[in-house]
Amino acid sequence: MDRKTLEHVLSVARRDAPADLVIKNAQVVNVFTAEVYAAQVALASGHIAAVGEDYQGREVHDLENRYLVPGLIDTHIHIESTLSLPYQLARTILPRGTTTIVADPHEIANVCGLDGIRFLLEASEGLPLCCLFMLPSCVPASPLSTSGAVLKAEDLLTLKDHPRVLGLAEFMNVPGLVQGDKNSLDKIMAFQDGPIDGHAPAVRGDTLQAYAAAGPATDHESTSAEEALEKLRAGLYVLVREGTVTRDLEALLPLSAAKTAPRMAFCTDDRHPEDLLDEGHLDFLIRKAVHLGLSPITAIQMATLNAANAHRLRDRGAIAPGRRADLVASSSLEDFRAERVYAFGQLVAEHGTPVGDWIKPWADKTKVMNTVKLDLSSVSLDIPAMGSRVRAIGVIPNKVVTETRIRPARIEAGLAQADPGNDLLKLAVVNRYGSKSVGLGFVHGLGLSRGAIAGTVGHDSHNLTCAGADDVSMRTAMRALAQCGGGYVVAEGTEVLALMPLPIAGLLSDRSLPEVRAQMDKLQKAVKGLGASLHDPMMHLAFLPLEVIPALKLTDLGLVDVGTFQIIPLWAD
Numbered sequence: 001m002d003r004k005t006l007e008h009v010l011s012v013a014r015r016d017a018p019a020d021l022v023i024k025n026a027q028v029v030n031v032f033t034a035e036v037y038a039a040q041v042a043l044a045s046g047h048i049a050a051v052g053e054d055y056q057g058r059e060v061h062d063l064e065n066r067y068l069v070p071g072l073i074d075t076h077i078h079i080e081s082t083l084s085l086p087y088q089l090a091r092t093i094l095p096r097g098t099t100t101i102v103a104d105p106h107e108i109a110n111v112c113g114l115d116g117i118r119f120l121l122e123a124s125e126g127l128p129l130c131c132l133f134m135l136p137s138c139v140p141a142s143p144l145s146t147s148g149a150v151l152k153a154e155d156l157l158t159l160k161d162h163p164r165v166l167g168l169a170e171f172m173n174v175p176g177l178v179q180g181d182k183n184s185l186d187k188i189m190a191f192q193d194g195p196i197d198g199h200a201p202a203v204r205g206d207t208l209q210a211y212a213a214a215g216p217a218t219d220h221e222s223t224s225a226e227e228a229l230e231k232l233r234a235g236l237y238v239l240v241r242e243g244t245v246t247r248d249l250e251a252l253l254p255l256s257a258a259k260t261a262p263r264m265a266f267c268t269d270d271r272h273p274e275d276l277l278d279e280g281h282l283d284f285l286i287r288k289a290v291h292l293g294l295s296p297i298t299a300i301q302m303a304t305l306n307a308a309n310a311h312r313l314r315d316r317g318a319i320a321p322g323r324r325a326d327l328v329a330s331s332s333l334e335d336f337r338a339e340r341v342y343a344f345g346q347l348v349a350e351h352g353t354p355v356g357d358w359i360k361p362w363a364d365k366t367k368v369m370n371t372v373k374l375d376l377s378s379v380s381l382d383i384p385a386m387g388s389r390v391r392a393i394g395v396i397p398n399k400v401v402t403e404t405r406i407r408p409a410r411i412e413a414g415l416a417q418a419d420p421g422n423d424l425l426k427l428a429v430v431n432r433y434g435s436k437s438v439g440l441g442f443v444h445g446l447g448l449s450r451g452a453i454a455g456t457v458g459h460d461s462h463n464l465t466c467a468g469a470d471d472v473s474m475r476t477a478m479r480a481l482a483q484c485g486g487g488y489v490v491a492e493g494t495e496v497l498a499l500m501p502l503p504i505a506g507l508l509s510d511r512s513l514p515e516v517r518a519q520m521d522k523l524q525k526a527v528k529g530l531g532a533s534l535h536d537p538m539m540h541l542a543f544l545p546l547e548v549i550p551a552l553k554l555t556d557l558g559l560v561d562v563g564t565f566q567i568i569p570l571w572a573d
Helices: 003-013 086-096 107-112 114-123 153-158 172-180 184-189 203-216 223-231 249-257 272-277 282-291 294-303 304-308 470-483 512-530 535-544
Strands: 021-030 035-044 046-053 060-070 074-075 098-103 130-135 165-171 195-200 237-241 265-269 326-331 340-343 348-349 389-395 402-408 410-412 415-417 424-430 436-442 453-454 464-468 486-493 495-501 552-555 558-561 567-568
Touching: 003 035, 003 046, 035 060, 060 340, 074 237, 074 265, 074 282, 074 304, 086 098, 086 114, 086 272, 086 282, 086 340, 086 512, 107 114, 114 130, 130 495, 153 184, 153 272, 165 184, 172 184, 172 203, 184 203, 184 410, 203 223, 203 402, 223 237, 223 249, 237 249, 249 282, 265 294, 265 304, 272 512, 282 294, 294 304, 294 512, 348 486, 402 436, 402 495, 424 470, 436 552, 436 558, 453 470, 453 535, 464 470, 464 535, 470 486, 470 495, 495 512, 512 535
Parallel strands: 021 060, 074 098, 098 130, 130 165, 165 195, 237 265, 389 436
Antiparallel strands: 021 035, 035 046, 060 326, 326 340, 340 348, 389 402, 410 415, 424 436, 424 464, 453 464, 453 486, 486 495, 552 558, 558 567
């Protein structure tokens, strides 16, 4: 805080001046001592001046004995995965108690470079939801795919001093960092004075030791308690993720004992609109954790103090003098639901509804529009037969990790075709940045019995990704996305069954989150009508090109064995 603010806070703490706001009859949850006790909280200039009794204030709010907890902090989120702009996202998650997010804009950065990051910074300026950012460390994620931009250390340094930039985002190029390649070390050295997020799926043993030594301080990719414990022992904060596809909370919860919980926090990573609206955000994670047996106080610590500590945020995460006045009132800790939310000392939401006048940030969309440049006339979906068995990407429900599955190929007229009767779909990843590179393969476990689905959301390079039971449906889907400028689509034969345009970088909608959700509901209904039974087939599709998550993925450059970090043949024999 600045000097003038501090002087005001001190005068209120000394009782020499009335507080701007006094919150009385509160059951304060102290995340430092794991206590709950009756107290008043005096606020001044957006900060907590004091916690005690009998404060005078220009305004008084009576909590009528409700619990008061610190504002919730999401330690790792991709705004782009909500398919909504920050203003729309804020109006959904702030009323649920989330007052701070730590965002990694590497999705839009892979499409638009620095212009994409600047756009999200502008689009989140001045919101009551505090949007902090980590700068993308891996654009592109690896040399095994083609993105729309390349960001080096010198590029990132141009934004390092932005007041809402904390440090370096998830470092996905594990082999590059462990082997000490120049570009990786340049970025680590440039940001070693601030927090650095990790991204180390299934990384253990000597590789984990080297990775941790390089500087990453957090990891959100653990899928088992054993893996997470090894990362805790290596000094990393474990961020327990519960997204739309990746749901790791239940597997990691047994690790949240008294000795380990302080080094664990919550994150949502990638969460679609329907889950944000139906289940919730961090409030849902708290409720689920408590339902699974975690103590309410520990769950709240993981969503507040621990989250703040993981990113060196000393100004929030607790109800204590000098901290930001980000506060949430709830009638229950066991069934935690936000009833009042204060952000920087202002009442911003009540009973799930935004309160007051929110200024909608202005952001220049010029450089993040018209990013889908496809010439489908030159794209062939033919896969010449070169054997009898193919390596197929094996989808695992509720996981972004995949398996390598060897499946017999259905061959007609010398070409390998989709075999929906055996749950084997053709998969295409088409470069959308003007190049003619196309990766072709197969996916098992997506569940379509007919038709096709496609999207320009394809982590992390965000090329067009299409899976289908026949080539005609696949071409219909791809043409629809080329014409609308990006998004998600479901098609059967020559008919488009459902379409969600995402005109901003082919990743984001400019509509409200409930409107986006309504479009997503139509997509989900259409795709499930084609036979899919996964919770969210569209998000599963979006992760099939992500070549830094085990075990087998497809990019525009070909089939990637993530374990060896190499392009490998489609044919297994």
